[in-house]
Amino acid sequence: MRVVLQEAPFDLGAESAAFARGGRDMGAIVTFTGVVRDFPDRSLEAMEIEHYPGMTEAAMTGIAQEATARFSLGDALVIHRYGRLRPGEMIMMVATAAAHRQDAFDGAAFLMDFLKSRAPFWKREITADGAEWVAARETDEDALARW
Amino acid sequence: MRVVLQEAPFDLGAESAAFARGGRDMGAIVTFTGVVRDFPDRSLEAMEIEHYPGMTEAAMTGIAQEATARFSLGDALVIHRYGRLRPGEMIMMVATAAAHRQDAFDGAAFLMDFLKSRAPFWKREITADGAEWVAARETDEDALARW
Amino acid sequence: MNVLYFAWVRERIGVPREDVETSAETVRDLVAELAGREERYALAFSDLDALRVAVDQELADFDAPLVGVREVAFFPPMTGG
Amino acid sequence: MNVLYFAWVRERIGVPREDVETSAETVRDLVAELAGREERYALAFSDLDALRVAVDQELADFDAPLVGVREVAFFPPMTGG
Numbered sequence: 001m002r003v004v005l006q007e008a009p010f011d012l013g014a015e016s017a018a019f020a021r022g023g024r025d026m027g028a029i030v031t032f033t034g035v036v037r038d039f040p041d042r043s044l045e046a047m048e049i050e051h052y053p054g055m056t057e058a059a060m061t062g063i064a065q066e067a068t069a070r071f072s073l074g075d076a077l078v079i080h081r082y083g084r085l086r087p088g089e090m091i092m093m094v095a096t097a098a099a100h101r102q103d104a105f106d107g108a109a110f111l112m113d114f115l116k117s118r119a120p121f122w123k124r125e126i127t128a129d130g131a132e133w134v135a136a137r138e139t140d141e142d143a144l145a146r147w
Numbered sequence: 148m149r150v151v152l153q154e155a156p157f158d159l160g161a162e163s164a165a166f167a168r169g170g171r172d173m174g175a176i177v178t179f180t181g182v183v184r185d186f187p188d189r190s191l192e193a194m195e196i197e198h199y200p201g202m203t204e205a206a207m208t209g210i211a212q213e214a215t216a217r218f219s220l221g222d223a224l225v226i227h228r229y230g231r232l233r234p235g236e237m238i239m240m241v242a243t244a245a246a247h248r249q250d251a252f253d254g255a256a257f258l259m260d261f262l263k264s265r266a267p268f269w270k271r272e273i274t275a276d277g278a279e280w281v282a283a284r285e286t287d288e289d290a291l292a293r294w
Numbered sequence: 295m296n297v298l299y300f301a302w303v304r305e306r307i308g309v310p311r312e313d314v315e316t317s318a319e320t321v322r323d324l325v326a327e328l329a330g331r332e333e334r335y336a337l338a339f340s341d342l343d344a345l346r347v348a349v350d351q352e353l354a355d356f357d358a359p360l361v362g363v364r365e366v367a368f369f370p371p372m373t374g375g
Numbered sequence: 376m377n378v379l380y381f382a383w384v385r386e387r388i389g390v391p392r393e394d395v396e397t398s399a400e401t402v403r404d405l406v407a408e409l410a411g412r413e414e415r416y417a418l419a420f421s422d423l424d425a426l427r428v429a430v431d432q433e434l435a436d437f438d439a440p441l442v443g444v445r446e447v448a449f450f451p452p453m454t455g456g
Binding site: 034050052054055058080091092112115116117118119120121122123124133134135136140141 | 379381382383429432433434448450451452453454455456
Binding site: 248 | 456
């Protein structure tokens with residue numbers, strides 16, 4: 001298991017390849033990558049991600065441990081960035097390895113649902129018109145109920 | 148959309164990175180990679196994958212088109228190998244890009260479920276004791292019913 | 295008509311494909327014809343529930359008509375992915 | 376006690392953290408105390424449904440006791456991922 005909190009960009013290709021090399025006894029690998037969307041209908045200049053130093057790392061680790069136990073993951077990876085990101089940049093990624101595909105998919109979806117609503121990150125969108133905090137969606141909170 | 152049927156290995160890292168570069172207006176990217184498991188309790192020498200030339204490419208393309216339409220995917224990638232693979236080698240991968248994470252996850256799971264049971268591939272495991280065709284599992288057929 | 299066999303169906307019948315002269319109207323008729331030929335065919339077609347069929351490279355069922363069809367393939371349930 | 380604010384709570388109150396002398400027994404008591412201070416606090420704490428709280432870096436609810444607690448943080452619902 002590896003949990004990384006960093007401001008710098010990460011290399012999806014290198015991370016995916018390294019993760020896959022690690023689990024040769026696992027049949028299924030799933031990755032999820034979150035990207036700052038470049039909306040055509042408004043000029044997003046940047047997305048700023050604030051977090052709670054100390055608690056963030058602990059929450060990410062706890063969520064990854066929980067996913068590993070619940071879905072019998074052979075390995076799990078969570079990378080999340082903070083700071084100022086431009087449209088098209090990758091915000092975060094998770095990767096899961098499991099013997100069977102359903103566990104790998106469920107593990108990754110679980111990680112995403114909990115990182116979304118239970119890890120202390122806050123996003124703010126900067127446009128030409130100003131800055132606006134991204135509101136949590138009710139559907140994100142609802143997503144937790146399925147686990 | 149890109150559909151690839153090949154005997155040669157593919158580079159998960161390079162494919163993932165190239166796929167992600169393609170869809171900057173998409174917020175969510177999911178990949179699934181299938182690996183020949185290296186079971187500790189028996190000596191698998193190789194997995195041989197037979198397929199139906201002509202029909203295989205058409206089935207893969209049809210499944211990818213269906214997934215793209217159903218889950219509003221901005222892009223989809225399907226790579227599937229055939230021939231003789233050793234334990235630890237990657238068999239196949241899919242990638243999906245969507246505006247929202249649920250569509251990206253569902254699109255990838257849909258691709259996997261249909262590639263598993265509706266694309267004309269047959270796997271045979273070669274061990275020291277001989278060769279054995281991998282039997283389809285009822286749960287794989289059942290998985291189609293959820294879509 | 296071009297008839298193809300894959301996986302253990304191919305192994306039981308002993309050839310990957312063959313040209314079959316037939317007036318069978320449906321896949322099921324063709325199966326009956328082939329199964330009547332020799333033991334290896336009878337064995338391969340002994341349990342239709344364990345078989346799948348494609349007609350002109352599209353999955354079909356055993357009642358599919360064969361009018362104008364150029365290629366029929368028999369194989370076990372697929373195991374891709 | 377170290378009190379931290381994040382996102383728009385931080386913006387409304389105007390500081391990211393401060394040291395608070397308090398004898399509040401629960402988070403809710405602390406909120407009442409802070410909200411009574413100045414308009415900017417009252418504004419930040421006007422709708423508790425829109426707020427989340429962490430006590431010593433663990434998510435908690437507003438009835439959580441503050442005995443022995445060193446750090447309390449207030450923030451809006453999280454938007455990670």
